[in-house]
Amino acid sequence: MNAATNPNRAPAAAAEAFAGWLRTLGDETAPEAGTGADSGADTGPSWLAAERQQAAEQVRAQSVPTGKSEQWRYTGLRALIDQGFVQVDEPLTALTPEDIEEVLVPGLDACRVVLVNGRYSEALSDLGERPRGVRIGGLGAMLAADPAALEGVLTRIADAGNHVFAALNTAAMQDGLVVLLERGALMERPIEVIHLSVGMDEPRVAQPRHLISLGDGAQARVIERYVSLGDALYCTNSVLEIALGRDALLTHARLQQESPNAFHITGLYLSQDANSRYAGVNLGLGATWARTDLVTRFSGEHAECDLQGLYLAGDKQLIDYHMDVRHGLPNCSSRERFKGILYGKGRAVFDGLVYVARDAQKTDADMSNRNLILSPSAEVDTKPQLEIYADDVKCSHGTTVGQIEPEALFYLRSRGISAALARRMLCLGFAGEIIDALGPEALRDYVAEQVGERLERAPLE
Template sequence: MSEALKPVEHYRALIAAAGPSLPGAGQPWLDARRQAAAARFAEQGFPTRKTEEWRYSSIGQVLEQPFRYRDEAFEALTDSDIEDLLLVEQPAARLVFTNGRLVPHLSTTDGLDSAVSLISLRAAIEQGSEFVDQWLGKAIIDSDLETFEALNTALLNDGMCLHIPAGVSIEQPIEVLYLSVGLDEPNVMTPRNLIVLDRGASARLVEQYASTTDAAYFNNGLTEILLGEDAELEHDRLQDEAAQAYHMSVIHLAQAARSRYRGMVASLGGTWARTEYHTAFSAEEAGCELAGFYFAGDGQLTDIHLDVRHPVPRCNSEQKFKGILAGRGKAVLDGRIRVVQDAQQTEAHLSNDTLLLSRNAEVDTKPQLEIFADDVKCSHGTTVGQLDPMQLFYLRARGIQADTARKMLCLGFADEVLESCTVPAFIERVDQKLQHRLADVHIDTTTSG
């Protein structure tokens, strides 16, 4: 990107050019939200290392790319083209997006209860759905959008729009695939997901970001999840984008009384990837479990940012993450648990364990507890280490080659956190991807015995 075209001005120009063609353009309520988001984006600009939440994550390489905004799906795909990417054999429903836009002929909702609404966000807007107007932005904890959230909202276009009414349970998982394909120039995409489960509803959701292109692109996604009283959602996310991809996912979660959320993220791909979870409880006895696995090799940075807020009593949260770094890979885990004075009888725990396969790998871990209540059970812990030489000795004593033994230990390390996922194919896919990545890396014997 030339010096004459600064990053903020570049994206402001993209927003202005795209505006008239975005879905719902001309609808006063949506125009107002997009305009407010564009103004917020221009006001904030991009974060720097001086911004506390971005101290360890430079976005310089993201800003250097001359991303364009091309609002066009790649529809020249058949079911057989995506077959190997799918994670659920018999889903209740499947939505497939290419380059940020829904591809109807690859998607199906035939297995859903007739009371459930699952359509693309673009279709919901074009149909004048009051659901979008009612719920859009409601899960975002702070009313002021952060930079990438504002950029997503200013270019609000397509994504998943799911509403499950009270008391409805969906047994089979819903699968959502975001595929980047057929790009011939750097492109930015802004998927937006809006998920609402009413009282007592339950579902499982499997979400994947993948690609079959060598071009650089930027997925700047935002997901809002609102769980009513006694609602339950299991949500597994796989990020396995191309080597030249830049990935940003922000998940905002609002939970009512006795609701339950279990979230898993596996971050494996991309040259730069950041996942943020922002969670807040609005009533007592709700629970949130977040787990994740990340891998970074040469030229990769993966960043996990957690912000879990306990403003009310008797809720619990558990965050457990593990990562493996090879070569010159870098990872960041910035996790914060906030417990206000009135949130008595809170239980909240955060842990992050990182395995270094190279002396050149780097991890920055920043666990934080902000506790203002006295009747709580809260903890945080972090470890950074190498493969256990005693475990290696045990395997090698049984005739297993050293390189094979090291990779077996890496897989076992990852599976300790992946096992919380209830979709076997998800765990199998992550294991397969990890084995493939490990086959291409050198494990320093000086760090593993």
């Protein structure tokens, strides 16, 4: 369903400039041929150096995404191209714990991991005591100290060859987050990951690489937040790989609250073994241009994947979610429920695909996308898709685009409630089921307040 006109496609000159930018970054970040385990964290062991070299070659060889590509049909790249971002090359170490207090969630009790401009910060992190069998730390440090712990997992889940930004991230990876839980490990305390961006003298792109791996029967809750100090112009190109063993459980909340001038790209790649369960909630609130790809693959039967999301797009914002959920085995289930609220000249894209292979009998899949439009200038392109080749399945999909019911608004106004507050109340009611799925009460209250304030400040039309 197309509820808006297509955005302008990048002209040939812009596409050529983008190709040059990608190749430059690829050349800058690729390791030299023959680097090995002694070369340090920036290149890593020989197996990783080979992966990075191959990814850099893929970046240089790939064609530039344009409006002719179905995956980029509604997401113009021209705004990104024009910024001239360069790679973040040095870690920022001047911040103190007091400097980040303004971005913390009041009352949230969690094991805190902080990354600054894509680099793990031991000084700002507060890991506390961890149960036996739980390892949390920076990717660069772990590659230097124990690369064998990551071999066979890191870079194996993300299909970098099919996505130019994932390939670019693989070529550029230097640091990020690693969470490893051994078989049966239970991390009762939530792990809060703060991706903090700080503006620099020139527009920079940070490319953190993250890995979460849960062994058989392990359980954890992870809360990711992308935030910034100030309203700087920068770009985040992040890749997160998640591997869930048999009977593992991961509850995962992701909040994108970047600077209003920032550009944000995330690729989340999920692999689930038999009887595992993944419950993910994605919130897109910040950035001027944001694209998130959620990719799920099942490697064992009776696995469950629950993807929920809420996006709020106002003036000068583009929020884009793409999903690719592949059922290649029998008896797995997936749920995709996303809601959007748009006002001013905000734009959103929801492009979701559920693919059911011929042998994936007894698949249970349901996808829905509902959108609330608060102004005539707002736009949304929504395209939920089912591609089914099995005959014994239970699958459904649907989408809606609508406005606030005038009767509901009139009812609240007639009781002395201002128009802005009435709209806030109705929109929070619409978004409530997604916010409630976030988990800890402190996080739910924080997000409800953030969303509510944005809506109350939005201009009435």
